[in-house]
Amino acid sequence: MRILFLSYWGLNDGLTTSTVFPHLRLLQERPDVEAIRLVTIERGAEAALRFAPGFTTPKISFEPLRSKPGRNVILNKMEDFTRFPKELIRQAAEFRADFIIGRGAPAGALAYLVWQKTKLPFYVESFEPHADYMRESGVWRAYDPRYLFQRHWEKRQKQLALGLMPVAENYRQQLIREGVPAGRIVTVPCSVDATAFAFDTTARQRVRQRLGYTGPETMVGIYVGKFGDIYYDEEAFALFRAAADHFGPGFRLIVLTPQSEAAVRRKLAAVDLSAAHAFVTRAPHAEVADYLSAADFAFAPIRPAPCRLFCSAIKIGEYWANGLPVLVTPGVGDDSAIIEAEDGGAVFDVTRPGSVAAALARLSTLLAAPGYRVRIHELALRHRSSARAREAYAALLPVGGAA
Numbered sequence: 001m002r003i004l005f006l007s008y009w010g011l012n013d014g015l016t017t018s019t020v021f022p023h024l025r026l027l028q029e030r031p032d033v034e035a036i037r038l039v040t041i042e043r044g045a046e047a048a049l050r051f052a053p054g055f056t057t058p059k060i061s062f063e064p065l066r067s068k069p070g071r072n073v074i075l076n077k078m079e080d081f082t083r084f085p086k087e088l089i090r091q092a093a094e095f096r097a098d099f100i101i102g103r104g105a106p107a108g109a110l111a112y113l114v115w116q117k118t119k120l121p122f123y124v125e126s127f128e129p130h131a132d133y134m135r136e137s138g139v140w141r142a143y144d145p146r147y148l149f150q151r152h153w154e155k156r157q158k159q160l161a162l163g164l165m166p167v168a169e170n171y172r173q174q175l176i177r178e179g180v181p182a183g184r185i186v187t188v189p190c191s192v193d194a195t196a197f198a199f200d201t202t203a204r205q206r207v208r209q210r211l212g213y214t215g216p217e218t219m220v221g222i223y224v225g226k227f228g229d230i231y232y233d234e235e236a237f238a239l240f241r242a243a244a245d246h247f248g249p250g251f252r253l254i255v256l257t258p259q260s261e262a263a264v265r266r267k268l269a270a271v272d273l274s275a276a277h278a279f280v281t282r283a284p285h286a287e288v289a290d291y292l293s294a295a296d297f298a299f300a301p302i303r304p305a306p307c308r309l310f311c312s313a314i315k316i317g318e319y320w321a322n323g324l325p326v327l328v329t330p331g332v333g334d335d336s337a338i339i340e341a342e343d344g345g346a347v348f349d350v351t352r353p354g355s356v357a358a359a360l361a362r363l364s365t366l367l368a369a370p371g372y373r374v375r376i377h378e379l380a381l382r383h384r385s386s387a388r389a390r391e392a393y394a395a396l397l398p399v400g401g402a403a
Helices: 014-029 073-095 103-118 130-136 147-161 171-177 200-212 236-251 261-272 285-294 307-308 314-321 337-343 355-368 372-383 387-396
Strands: 002-007 033-041 060-062 099-103 123-127 165-166 217-222 251-256 278-281 297-299 327-330 345-347
Touching: 002 014, 002 073, 002 103, 014 033, 014 285, 014 314, 014 387, 033 073, 060 314, 073 103, 073 147, 073 307, 099 103, 103 123, 103 130, 103 147, 123 147, 130 147, 130 307, 165 171, 165 236, 165 355, 200 285, 217 236, 217 285, 217 314, 236 251, 236 261, 236 297, 236 355, 251 261, 251 285, 261 278, 285 314, 297 314, 314 327, 314 372, 327 337, 327 355, 337 345, 337 372
Parallel strands: 002 033, 002 099, 033 060, 099 123, 123 165, 217 251, 217 297, 251 278, 297 327, 327 345
Antiparallel strands: none
């Protein structure tokens, strides 16, 4: 098999590192895979890109698609979806691809547009109702051309993809209700490297010492991610304040975010969390596990919306792999239900009075249990193992090299 693997994220995006590279490695290990070409979407000023996923890549080559910078975002995206399919058709022919795997529904839309011209078969990983996600998050409006086109392209993916790999069982069941044959759908939650993200006592001591979080009563919460859009913003900072009130003077906060440190610090100051109580930085993905080891629990303030039932937050898998109980909102993929059923943290609802306090009390109980990190690490092994992707490839991909 010769596979053109299309990521809608850039090569240096954390999601490419955490979700695309592990799957490339799994595919490369298959004896029936002859070659893989990774194609990423690169935005902004043109710069040299170095493909270095952290493992040897004898079967993998890399070729980016570059979006033209400096234009109106809507025009830019629409131009992407007229120009990129032509470039992908050229790449697929040059590479002699047997099929395309698109990572995410926007990548799947491009794969469909290639199919429309060439009938080159395609699969879609991490398939989700992206158009509805963006509309429910307030990023797109119902009349936005991006929403209308993406919704149509998702409908065509459901009809024409040889296989769909949604990240939540909730969405697999929804797709079956919509008439997609069950045999073409395998649930593959966003997998994590449970070994790479496992708790590390040495890293915990080193990071805590560096941050000055060394007191015997120190209780550290961590948040990895952005604020706004699909995540809470002001509500997240109110949650941090509630945790500080609950745990008392020993509470400390670590925030790893790609957003402006100054802007985040202003919002922390607004809830009376100073630099002495909160550390904010943009950390490379390779350093995230060390910061997780320094923490005692984690935040996942994902804004509830109907489509959240169909997602799989990579951060929750990474938190679990490190043994951290998670404070999460209701209706987040399959994870909120797992957290409630298997004591993987606590669920809070900001619209329900007393819910945050009750979740923090529940969290305190979990943190007091001996060996809680080992038990929660096992959730990552059960629910976020890369074995799920390997099984999906075995079930869906053509055997022997031809689609």
